[in-house]
Amino acid sequence: MRSLRTRRGPRLPAAVAIATIATAAFLTPLPAQAAPTAPAYTTSRYMQNVSTSRHYDLGCALGTRTKNLAGTQQDVVILHYFRPVRFTDGTYGASLLAGSDARTSSIAAAAKEFAHGYYVCTGSDTTSKLILAIGTSNDGSEVTSSHGKAWANLVLSVNDYLSYMGYSSQAWAVGASDVELGFGGPTAARAWMDGFSSVCCPQFYDYGDAAGCRYDGKAAGAECGTGSYPTWTAEDVWYIAWGSPPSRPLPQIYRTDGAMAKQWYGLSLYARSVHSTAMWFMGALTQYNACSTSGCSSSTANTPGAGWTQLWNAINCKYFITTSCPTAQSLTYSTDMSWTD
Amino acid sequence: MEKSGTSRAMLALRIGVLAALTLIGAVFAYRHIADASSQGPIPAAKRDREAKDASRRFGRRAPKPSDTRAPRPAQSSTPGWEKGIVDDDESPSSDYAIRNRWVGTVHGSDVVVFAGASASDASQGLVVVQQLAGDGSASDPQAFVTPTKAGPVHVTTVHGSRVTLVADDGTTFTFDAATLRFD
Numbered sequence: 001m002r003s004l005r006t007r008r009g010p011r012l013p014a015a016v017a018i019a020t021i022a023t024a025a026f027l028t029p030l031p032a033q034a035a036p037t038a039p040a041y042t043t044s045r046y047m048q049n050v051s052t053s054r055h056y057d058l059g060c061a062l063g064t065r066t067k068n069l070a071g072t073q074q075d076v077v078i079l080h081y082f083r084p085v086r087f088t089d090g091t092y093g094a095s096l097l098a099g100s101d102a103r104t105s106s107i108a109a110a111a112k113e114f115a116h117g118y119y120v121c122t123g124s125d126t127t128s129k130l131i132l133a134i135g136t137s138n139d140g141s142e143v144t145s146s147h148g149k150a151w152a153n154l155v156l157s158v159n160d161y162l163s164y165m166g167y168s169s170q171a172w173a174v175g176a177s178d179v180e181l182g183f184g185g186p187t188a189a190r191a192w193m194d195g196f197s198s199v200c201c202p203q204f205y206d207y208g209d210a211a212g213c214r215y216d217g218k219a220a221g222a223e224c225g226t227g228s229y230p231t232w233t234a235e236d237v238w239y240i241a242w243g244s245p246p247s248r249p250l251p252q253i254y255r256t257d258g259a260m261a262k263q264w265y266g267l268s269l270y271a272r273s274v275h276s277t278a279m280w281f282m283g284a285l286t287q288y289n290a291c292s293t294s295g296c297s298s299s300t301a302n303t304p305g306a307g308w309t310q311l312w313n314a315i316n317c318k319y320f321i322t323t324s325c326p327t328a329q330s331l332t333y334s335t336d337m338s339w340t341d
Numbered sequence: 342m343e344k345s346g347t348s349r350a351m352l353a354l355r356i357g358v359l360a361a362l363t364l365i366g367a368v369f370a371y372r373h374i375a376d377a378s379s380q381g382p383i384p385a386a387k388r389d390r391e392a393k394d395a396s397r398r399f400g401r402r403a404p405k406p407s408d409t410r411a412p413r414p415a416q417s418s419t420p421g422w423e424k425g426i427v428d429d430d431e432s433p434s435s436d437y438a439i440r441n442r443w444v445g446t447v448h449g450s451d452v453v454v455f456a457g458a459s460a461s462d463a464s465q466g467l468v469v470v471q472q473l474a475g476d477g478s479a480s481d482p483q484a485f486v487t488p489t490k491a492g493p494v495h496v497t498t499v500h501g502s503r504v505t506l507v508a509d510d511g512t513t514f515t516f517d518a519a520t521l522r523f524d
Contacts, residue, residue: 060409064409089480090481105431105433108431109429109431112431117409119403119405120405120406120409121409122405123405123407123409126402153434157432157434159394159397159398160397160432160438160460161430161431161432162398163397163398163399163401164399164430164438165403165430166399166401166402166403167403168397168398168399169398169402172398200390200393201390201393201394201397202394203390203391203394245384245386245387245389245390246387246390247387272381275384276381276382277381277382277383277384278381280383326381
């Protein structure tokens with residue numbers, strides 16, 4: 001009996017221990033890992049002019065700041081020119097803040113000078129890079145395929161210029177749009193996106209929202225949308241922000257309670273489960289500076305660091321217990337809206 | 342017998358602990374790797390688009406002036422067009438590589454004549470004409486190629502509606518903005 005016990009006794013506890021430890025290892029949430037320090041944020045702007053000299057100055061100011069920061073910077077700036085417009089001769093543009101519409105050629109000329117200013121004023125810093133996101137929105141009646149195509153051609157002309165002039169090693173433009181689910185419906189937004197996508201080859205950043213999408217840690221679905229435009233689905237938001245070939249998300253993370261970051265986590269889960277690939281986020285957009293100067297609800301005044309950290313925590317599964325994190329990624333950019341142009 | 346049994350038990354325990362540690366390590370390694378790669382592959386269409394966009398960036402790097410104010414562009418009104426010969430390479434389309442432009446009045450209507458070359462064939466000089474409307478908007482661009490391939494052209498002088506252009510190889514052309522023809 002004793003002999004039997006000494007033979008079997010230690011094996012059983014060892015096996016139990018192994019099984020227990022292995023089970024615990026699988027079931028325990030990922031080891032706590034604090035979010036990295038948020039990167040230095042850039043200032044994005046609501047634009048009310050297409051002055052080339054003013055754009056040069058703004059680009060130069062950013063370039064000077066970048067030059068004076070240690071190391072290589074990855075800068076992204078959104079220049080938001082407001083809603084799409086169509087001129088009487090059939091050409092396209094954007095409304096600007098003050099409502100004095102600007103043609104795409106004027107916006108292109110201005111954007112070129114922003115990039116030019118950045119390139120010149122980074123001076124001895126030849127490794128930092130700017131992504132200049134030339135933005136409109138899905139607001140109004142001119143959110144059409146033709147406008148999307150015109151916007152892509154605008155970006156194309158800016159990049160052709162940057163290449164031709166020798167600035168493209170440090171500055172490059174992408175198309176962008178503030179696609180908000182309360183501005184318009186999914187049909188027009190998708191048509192605009194398809195028009196943009198039909199032009200080879202500019203990239204596109206969606207810096208809009210995901211209003212109505214769930215934020216409880218589960219994959220988004222048919223609940224997305226707003227009272228005015230309730231037909232949005234997770235599939236539509238996914239298509240605009242990630243599914244269309246040029247698209248990348250750089251979402252608004254305005255809310256201080258983290259709900260917007262969690263909404264995008266839910267959309268990334270949707271992307272992973274339905275389309276096999278989670279979204280890859282470029283960074284987070286906040287509006288702290290704009291709120292500071294013009295006011296807004298304090299619940300939507302995330303600081304740039306807080307917004308970036310919320311999005312990082314959400315997509316790296318720090319808010320919800322998971323055994324693995326199918327949406328985990330690093331996060332490059334942090335940018336903050338300003339009314340000062 | 343008892344000594345031998347204890348020794349076996351110790352051996353079994355050691356193997357058990359070793360196996361447990363190995364298993365724990367494997368579990369954490371798997372989870373770490375899974376986290377890094379579990380996003381799934383970037384879709385091919387997205388990769389292809391990105392590669393094409395990147396291929397348009399030339400490696401050439403422009404020299405940076407020490408005086409950052411030196412290259413600052415002149416203040417221009419918005420959204421109107423500056424009159425006269427304007428040294429600006431703004432192009433109405435990526436189909437054209439523009440050197441400069443002339444903006445003036447022909448038969449009472451404002452017109453802009455861009456000068457440059459085809460973006461796909463730099464040896465083929467051309468002008469691109471747009472009629473300007475009162476609200477600052479422009480008509481669809483119309484391109485007119487130079488009679489011979491002499492390289493990109495730029496506007497040098499204008500008399501009335503006659504625009505004189507010089508190509509990179511020195512060839513001179515005259516384009517009439519009223520008749521929309523080269524002499």
